[in-house]
Amino acid sequence: MAENISLDILGIAAHPDDIEITCGGFLIKMAKQDRAVGAVDLTRGEMGSFGDENDRDSEASAAAKIMGLAYRGNLGMTDSAIEVNQPNKLKIAEVIRKTRPELVVLPHWTQRHPDHFACHRLGYDACFLAGLKKIDLEGEPFRPRKIIYVSYFRNTDYTFMVDISDEFEQKCAAVAAYKSQFDDPQNARRIFQPGVNIYDFMRIRARQLGQLVGVEYAEAFTVREHVLIDDPQKMPVSSI
Ligand SMILES: [Zn+2]
Numbered sequence: 001m002a003e004n005i006s007l008d009i010l011g012i013a014a015h016p017d018d019i020e021i022t023c024g025g026f027l028i029k030m031a032k033q034d035r036a037v038g039a040v041d042l043t044r045g046e047m048g049s050f051g052d053e054n055d056r057d058s059e060a061s062a063a064a065k066i067m068g069l070a071y072r073g074n075l076g077m078t079d080s081a082i083e084v085n086q087p088n089k090l091k092i093a094e095v096i097r098k099t100r101p102e103l104v105v106l107p108h109w110t111q112r113h114p115d116h117f118a119c120h121r122l123g124y125d126a127c128f129l130a131g132l133k134k135i136d137l138e139g140e141p142f143r144p145r146k147i148i149y150v151s152y153f154r155n156t157d158y159t160f161m162v163d164i165s166d167e168f169e170q171k172c173a174a175v176a177a178y179k180s181q182f183d184d185p186q187n188a189r190r191i192f193q194p195g196v197n198i199y200d201f202m203r204i205r206a207r208q209l210g211q212l213v214g215v216e217y218a219e220a221f222t223v224r225e226h227v228l229i230d231d232p233q234k235m236p237v238s239s240i
Pocket of ligand 1: 116
């Protein structure tokens, strides 16, 4: 990272395109509200079956533009072999110190891909370590105020949903920037799950999550702490 930048929100993910597929709508929505939004990918996706890391670099930049990100970084960890160790935690902690986000978005802990779980663990620990004054790390101590965990499809313990009805098509456009992964309909089917096109999958899932809260499309998030509400009478989503 060349210079410091002050972000409101930082998404952390294992592979280029994880951010877009899981919480792209939320990040686009925040960027549209003039929040400074950024993302850091831990690997360059070099183990992916299609394309190579150079393709993924340029695709990630194109997707960042479509989403309106103010920053996108890549930490160059080893794809499909991300280790939960102190050096990797400190690499992320350094990004946190340099970008100073109030809110961090991490993968939920229930995961199929080991890298996604590793990212969850590394990301939480990095948020903690970044705030320690005495740790041997560049930059001023800083700890994000809030961490939210975005669903990667396997968990159902959602705390809240974000309405992405107005951002859904832009989210699809950001995913489509990964031409090496999703341009060829054959690849798009094979990579994700047999017989399911990535765009169909995203639409069905966002629609289903949206249906749970009475909107067209939504993305799902979990928090570990309790949610404080001033006025339950005004809580959205009717009970009956
Ligand atoms: Zn991934």
